[in-house]
Structures are given as C-alpha cells and as structure tokens.
Amino acid sequence: MNSTKPAYLTLLLALAHGVAGISILVISSWFIAVSAIAPVGFNYVIPAVVIRALALLRIASGYASMWVGHNDLLARIANIRLGVFSQLENSQINEKALTTEALAHHTEELASRWIAWIAPLSSIMFIFTSLCFIATWFDFPGAGLLIVLFAAWSIAVTLQGLRALRIAKRATCANAEFRQSSNNFLNSSAIWHLNRGLVGQCEDNATQQHNSHSASNASTLDVKEIKASNIVGKNVSAKAVWQEKIAQKNTASRTAWWFQGIAFLLVVLMISGALSIAQTLLFAPIAIVVPMVLLAAPDWAGNAFSSISKFAQYKQSAKALRQMKTTPIKMLCEREINTAITLTDFSIKGRRTNKVNTSMPAKGVVCVSGASGCGKSSLLQGLAGLLPANGKREIDGVNIPPGLVSNWRYVEQEPIILSGTLALNLDPAGQEIPHNQMTTLVQELGLDKGLLLSTWVGKAGRPLSGGEKKRVALARAILAKPRVLLVDEPFEGLDIHTQQRVCDVLNRYATDKLVIIASHVTPKALVVQKNVQLDEASVVTVNGEHRATL
Structure with a gap:
C-alpha cells in the first residue's frame, strides 16, 4: 500500500x-x-x-x-x-x-x-x-x-x-x-534527605519573614515553594x-x-x-x-x-x-555457547570497577550481586558490549572482540516506554511478533490486569509504575528470543507475589538460555546456577593490581 x-x-x-x-x-x-x-x-x-x-x-x-x-x-x-x-x-x-x-x-x-x-x-x-x-x-x-x-x-x-x-x-x-x-x-533521589537541614533553615527564615511582614501586609514567602526551589535547584x-x-x-x-x-x-x-x-x-x-x-x-x-x-x-x-x-557500537554476529562464558581481568573502561575473573555456564541463571555502586550494572553493560572494556571476554575458550553480540539483550534498570500501544512497546522493531505470544507473556508477568495489548501507554496514555515498566521491558527482551539475556534490577519495586511470577518466567527461559541478573535482591523462587559477588571483601591484591576473585 x-x-x-x-x-x-x-x-x-x-x-x-x-x-x-x-x-x-x-x-x-x-x-x-x-x-x-x-x-x-x-x-x-x-x-x-x-x-x-x-x-x-x-x-x-x-x-x-x-x-x-x-x-x-x-x-x-x-x-x-x-x-x-x-x-x-x-x-x-x-x-x-x-x-x-x-x-x-x-x-x-x-x-x-x-x-x-x-x-x-x-x-x-x-x-x-x-x-x-x-x-x-x-x-x-x-x-x-x-x-x-x-x-x-x-x-x-x-x-x-x-x-x-x-x-x-x-x-x-x-x-x-x-x-x-x-x-x-x-x-x-537517594540523597534528597541530605537537603533536610537546608530546607529546615529555609522554613525558619520563611516563618520569620512572614511574622515580620504580616503587619505591613507585604508579600510573604511560601515555605513549600522555598522547599521546592532548594531541593530541585535552579537547573x-x-x-x-x-x-x-x-x-x-x-x-x-x-x-x-x-x-x-x-x-x-x-x-x-x-x-x-x-x-x-x-x-x-x-x-x-x-x-x-x-x-x-x-x-x-x-x-x-x-x-x-x-x-x-x-x-x-x-x-x-x-x-x-x-x-x-x-x-x-560494533555489532558482532550471533554467538552460540556450548560450555561457558569466561571473563579474565575484565573491567569497564573509564569507570572505577575491579577486575573480574569468573566463568558462567552456557545456560541457567547467574546472579550478580553486591553493594550499591560496586559496578553490577557496568559489568552487565560491558559484558553485553554496550560499554568498552579491558580484559578478555571468551566464549568456549575463544576470545570475542569488543562489540555488541547481536543475539544478546540487555534490559536496563530504567527502561524506555514509547508513547504508543502496549503491543508497539513489545514489538518496537516491527518484527510481527504474534499477539498470542505477547498476551501469554504479559499474563505470566502479571501485567494483564487492566493492560491490554491495545492500551495506549507512555506520554498521553496510561501511566505505568516503575515495576510495570520493568516487566514491559523484560517482556520486550524475551520476545526477541536472545541467547543471553542480561537483566538489571528486575525485582526492584515489586511485591513478593509479582517477584514470584517474574522468577517463574526467568527460570523457564533459563532452561536452555543464559540469564544474567544484576540485583541486590535475590528471591528464593529464583533458581540460581551461580552467584557472582562483587564486594570489597572479595578484592585481593595480585601483582599490585586489584582483582575480584569469583
């Protein structure tokens, strides 16, 4: 047409x-x-x-x-x-x-x-x-x-x-x-509370100005506006x-x-x-x-x-x-995994992360955990090829060059939701994914309540919560059927029942695929094949260099 x-x-x-x-x-x-x-x-x-x-x-x-x-x-x-x-x-x-x-x-x-x-x-x-x-x-x-x-x-x-x-x-x-x-x-947002002292001081100043100017009917400061202006900032x-x-x-x-x-x-x-x-x-x-x-x-x-x-x-x-x-981003052709993915002295360029040495199985769930700021998200993005990295990234003992492997998918912590239908968000590249597959996966992830494939979401549509956005992004990645699925904080902001449903989907997908999850929360329902712990306690000194021995 x-x-x-x-x-x-x-x-x-x-x-x-x-x-x-x-x-x-x-x-x-x-x-x-x-x-x-x-x-x-x-x-x-x-x-x-x-x-x-x-x-x-x-x-x-x-x-x-x-x-x-x-x-x-x-x-x-x-x-x-x-x-x-x-x-x-x-x-x-x-x-x-x-x-x-x-x-x-x-x-x-x-x-x-x-x-x-x-x-x-x-x-x-x-x-x-x-x-x-x-x-x-x-x-x-x-x-x-x-x-x-x-x-x-x-x-x-x-x-x-x-x-x-x-x-x-x-x-x-x-x-x-x-x-x-x-x-x-x-x-x-994690450090907003540090502005409390400044806000309290502004509130006191506003109260004093209100008392001093009330007799002359002069304009007074709104305490809430002062709070907003100091917390949000001029920019x-x-x-x-x-x-x-x-x-x-x-x-x-x-x-x-x-x-x-x-x-x-x-x-x-x-x-x-x-x-x-x-x-x-x-x-x-x-x-x-x-x-x-x-x-x-x-x-x-x-x-x-x-x-x-x-x-x-x-x-x-x-x-x-x-x-x-x-x-x-350099794109690499599809890679199959027979035995394992091995990382040797692997670290992200331009970021203060430790060198990682570990091996991951060809299938199953691998959970990367550790304190906030230890480099979990950076490790996943570097492993996927979205960030430049030092060290070796090997598949079955064969080193793969820098770049994004075409059949690997990374699900970011703060996903993008397009202004369009849910079906458009699940198939943004127009691959003509069958709607019955979309519907089944949406139901399994607990998104089916009041959220049909024809529902308009995003700007000027139905607003999605943080947990709903994460599950939409996860469904979008799974429908692309990647060989390696890398998911950043999939359980954050979800209740226990919804975590159970997400775990069931990830466990089933990991039966013949590799699922790598970066999370500080590991639900009991998640069947984990291997844990990769990024902690200061795991850092040792080898030849004058810091390494994470995993």
Whole structure:
C-alpha cells in the first residue's frame, strides 16, 4: 500500500471542507441580499437546497478528514520511529534523557505534519487564490480588496513563520535542558534527605519573614515553594519551556489579531463610502459577497497562524533527529555457547570497577550481586558490549572482540516506554511478533490486569509504575528470543507475589538460555546456577593490581 495515499486523501478532504465552508458563506450572503429585493415568484428552494447540501458536505468531509488523518498519523508515527531505530542501529544515544524526547515528541511532530500544517495551509492558500481569481474574473465589486488582504495574509504568515522558527529553536533547547536536568535530579533521589537541614533553615527564615511582614501586609514567602526551589535547584525548572510555548502561542495570537484588524478595516472602508464601490452595495446583491468574505476572513484564514507554528516545530524536530549525538557500537554476529562464558581481568573502561575473573555456564541463571555502586550494572553493560572494556571476554575458550553480540539483550534498570500501544512497546522493531505470544507473556508477568495489548501507554496514555515498566521491558527482551539475556534490577519495586511470577518466567527461559541478573535482591523462587559477588571483601591484591576473585 502506498503510504502517501492517506495523506493526500486527508489533504483533499480538508480542501473539500474548506471550500464547502467558504461556498456556504458566499451563497448565503448573496441569498440574503437577493431576498431583500427579489420579485414575486423568486424560487427560494434551490439556493436553500444548495446551502443544505454544502453544509452536509462540510460536516462529512470534516469528520472524514479527522478520521483518515488520525489513522494516517498513527501509521506514520510507527514508520518514523522505525526510521529512528534504523538511524540508531549499531549506535546508542549519548544523553539518555533525550531518548524519550527523540522517540516521543520529535517523531510525533514529524508524523503529524499533514494534519497539523500541510493540509490547513494548503487549503487556505487554495481558497484565497481561488477567491481572488474568481472575484477578479467576474469583476466583483471590491475584488481588489481581496487581493490586498491576500497580500497582507502572505506577509503576516511569512513574518510569523520566521519568528516561530526562532522560538521553536529556543523551545527545543530549553526542553532538552529541562529533561537532562530532571534526569540528573531524579537520579539523585537517594540523597534528597541530605537537603533536610537546608530546607529546615529555609522554613525558619520563611516563618520569620512572614511574622515580620504580616503587619505591613507585604508579600510573604511560601515555605513549600522555598522547599521546592532548594531541593530541585535552579537547573530543574520547566519555566523556560513554558515561556517558549507561551511565546509561540502569543506570537500566533498577535498575528491573527493584526490580520483581523486589517480585514475589518477593509470592510469599513468599503461600506463607509470612502471607496466608490460603496454605492454598488445598494443596487447589486453580488456586491455583498466580498464584504462578507472579508468579515469572515479571521475564521477561515486565521488558522494559518497556528499551523505555521506547527511547521516551525516540525523543522526543529527534524533537525534535532538529524543531529542526535550517538556513539557507534560494533555489532558482532550471533554467538552460540556450548560450555561457558569466561571473563579474565575484565573491567569497564573509564569507570572505577575491579577486575573480574569468573566463568558462567552456557545456560541457567547467574546472579550478580553486591553493594550499591560496586559496578553490577557496568559489568552487565560491558559484558553485553554496550560499554568498552579491558580484559578478555571468551566464549568456549575463544576470545570475542569488543562489540555488541547481536543475539544478546540487555534490559536496563530504567527502561524506555514509547508513547504508543502496549503491543508497539513489545514489538518496537516491527518484527510481527504474534499477539498470542505477547498476551501469554504479559499474563505470566502479571501485567494483564487492566493492560491490554491495545492500551495506549507512555506520554498521553496510561501511566505505568516503575515495576510495570520493568516487566514491559523484560517482556520486550524475551520476545526477541536472545541467547543471553542480561537483566538489571528486575525485582526492584515489586511485591513478593509479582517477584514470584517474574522468577517463574526467568527460570523457564533459563532452561536452555543464559540469564544474567544484576540485583541486590535475590528471591528464593529464583533458581540460581551461580552467584557472582562483587564486594570489597572479595578484592585481593595480585601483582599490585586489584582483582575480584569469583
């Protein structure tokens, strides 16, 4: 199926909707004027029927345009995200906080271009051009004023578009900074309590200022705001993001008001007698068409100023996706394991982790445990090939070079959830995984309560808890059927019953695959073949170097 057909159909329906609307305005205004001077025997039925038919066409085309357009939007979101995945193939985004921005906001801006600005702007441009041509061709009184308004509209759209591009650029930067700052702030949640002394001091200061200023009715400080400002910090603020959004909206509103003022001024000049065509209005019913079109111009042409803002954001989103900073990852072909994976003096480059020497079986569950900060997550990412490492990583005694093994999957501690259906999140690469497999796995992981495959999750959808996100990411990885599954903290935030269900899934998968889990929690239901303990107690000195003997 040609993917452009729904887009063109949306455009044609939007055009039919606009043409029907302006035709109703023109015919109705003429009909009103004719009715005032019509002779006896004038047939009022035909104009009334035409107006009714146009109204039905306008309603039908409007609903059809929305239906086709939004179905096309959903398909385009999926295709564009697949394109982003292709762009990110064999690489990873350096700034994780921007991953959601790239996959959610920017892809939606690109996918919505047909219904957001192409269809509205094209429809208005066609209607304006046609009105000017028809009015000039048939020599309507005041046709020149339509041309003047068209010129004013074109200039206004151009100027506002340039302004909107600058605002959209600032908004994109502000949004990226906010996401990065928020991510850094939330990652420091474990030490929020250390701000307690500072918050208490601020609370005392706020109380003192409140008491000292209450007599003079001066403004007082809000203790809660002081707490928030000190805990969150100056960098974690959505103020800049909202300011740019408000600036974009205000720019469109001001331009629309200027355009409306020009249209009304032309109407006043036309009917006040300042122009010679004013006399024509008294004798020619057709002369009322242009003033009515001018009066209604803010309604049928004013949407362009909101659409041009969408165009500006589209341009910035396209640029942001093209300029995503990524780190190439060397992809290695699939590897089978007959006996074991062996790590020798294995450590992660650029991170303060101990050298690890251990061997892992070809199948079963291997649990990597240890205190927070000892390098469990780094070890899994280095083993998977997502991080550069020193030392040897061998399969059946054969050293494998640096890189990501294609049939190994790493499930991160804070997984990414796309704005889309649950089915899309379970099969983001479009591998056409059977829905019955998805449903079975979702039920086994305890995600089936109120969460169907068609449920929209992520941004503007059903919010998922931390535990639900982890299980969705785990299901996504298992459905890819990797030879080695590396899971980071799968049990964190789960109750005992849900941990049991996750353990059952992992135990069953590990019957013929290798499952490596990094966790500080090891449920009794988890059948562990080998434990790898990363503790200071296991570190010894060998030839002046630190090694973890496992």
